[in-house]
Amino acid sequence: MSTAAAVLSNTQIERSTSHTATIYLKEAKYQFLKNLRLRVYTASVISFPLMFYVLFGLVLNAKETIGGMGVPTYLIATYGTFGVMGASLFGTASGLAADRGLGWLQVKRASPMPPFAYFTAKVVLSMIFSAIVVLLLLVLGIAFGGVRLPLMEMAKLLGTLVAGSLPFSAMGLAIGYFAGPNSAPAAINLIYLPLSFCSGLWVPYMFLPKAVRQIALALPPYHLSQLALGVVGAGRHEPATAHWEVLLAFTLICLGVARIGFQRDKGKLYG
């Protein structure tokens, strides 16, 4: 019976804070490496906003102004928002839907991984890629579009847009819990592209048809882009707190939906 006693003695294994921190860091590190090497992800998430910016901001309209603001500067804010949205939605939803639907998340759940580490890693990844997109836009704008912004303003623009990754990461988690492993990318595009257009990320807000302008006010990307434009002194100069409140409410709703999906998955067989 001595082996029996040894086997069943439930010595409490406490995980130290530093061990937990290590797990979170490794989870984020490998999530980042995984996506960095995923050409589908980097190509669509980084190349598209940069391509659009080069075409519409540097090649075609570089000398134009929008409301007294040079186009290359204005478009950094709007294509920055577009890029952040893409990095966040694709960074969370498609991976989650595939992991859920094809059994990998079960392997992770069966392991002693703290469940929260998995989701945190996805959000961190989205923020890192958001930062990369915004920085690359700034570099292009400064080098080829004559963009001149004070350093503090650039830092604030970067900070605003990276913080703006959170609502869309939350949205991605919600989508990832309700989309199938193969249909997730299509589902994201179906939401992402119309949302970008209607929020004035491609065509500046004031040039949108009147009906679309009404719709834009209800869309989260509109509010993030107005915050970003506000930083560089453009946009519609609405109070920033109102924009932040809309984004916060949107984040909470998405997290609520994701939570419903998480609970629904518990105890359900998949894969």
Next chain:
Amino acid sequence: MAMIATLEETQSRLRARYGAVVASLEGVSTSYGEVRALRNVNFAAYAGQVVALLGPNGAGKTTAVKLLLGLMQPDSGKARVFGSDPINPQNRMRTGAMLQVGRVPETLRVREHIDLFSSYYPKPLPLDEVLAAAGLEKLRDRKFGDLSGGQRQRTLFALSICGDPDLLFLDEPTVGLDVEARRALWEEIRRLVERGKTVLLTTHYLEEADALADRIAVINQGEIIAEGTPVEIKAQTSGKLIRCVTSLSVESLLQIPGVNSAQQDREAVVIRTGEAESVLRALLARDSTLAGLEITGAGLEEAFLALTQDNGQNKNRQN
């Protein structure tokens, strides 16, 4: 009530014989919507042993494993690991699992996957030891997506053992492995048991269960239909197959003493028996037109088939 008493007796007898129960399903039933996946399953893994859940695809093996990993909740009955609920985080730190997975992140390297999973556990094994145990030394820098099917299986095995768990679940671990890799994995499992680990293995190969397990539970259509040591299981299923064309009906064949089962097989019937000679005498005496006689020994796979098929047939008869 009598049934329950017998059950408890059996359980305590087994406990005396094998030691502590590390993982168990106690009267577990569960279903997916209309489909019953498990019916009143009682089953235990004992410390320091390999127990095999043997059954055909769709028998409920994976469901049993998922219940014991806390990935599902039973409709009734309970799953226990180390004496408590499987979802207890303490239990997960002492448990490793190799499950059947549709897709694993393909852009991470073998060593990176192992590094990440090792970090979850309090006392993981050194990377080199894990790579050696899974035969992955030369593939450590290979991306998962560039691995062959067998190499992927071995990587999943590596992830299940990297935390040096006391209890290991292996769901169909050797599917897709070639003979050599299968033998190597068996060796590894034996080595784990030598170190005092408990292993629960599911398989549809009787040979595998026979080679590894201290105890085998045969599962079919969600029910445990036989349980015992490999020798006991084989004894239950040994015997001969008699195939012949006869005018006797299946019902009348079942009346012959020594006939375990009889089944129509195209124009002939197949009779399974432990006493081939006496059954044969009875057959020839009752049917002078009997033709096309063949007698074969029931091999291991046939024995296993016999167990699972008989079960199906019995149920049909009840219905």
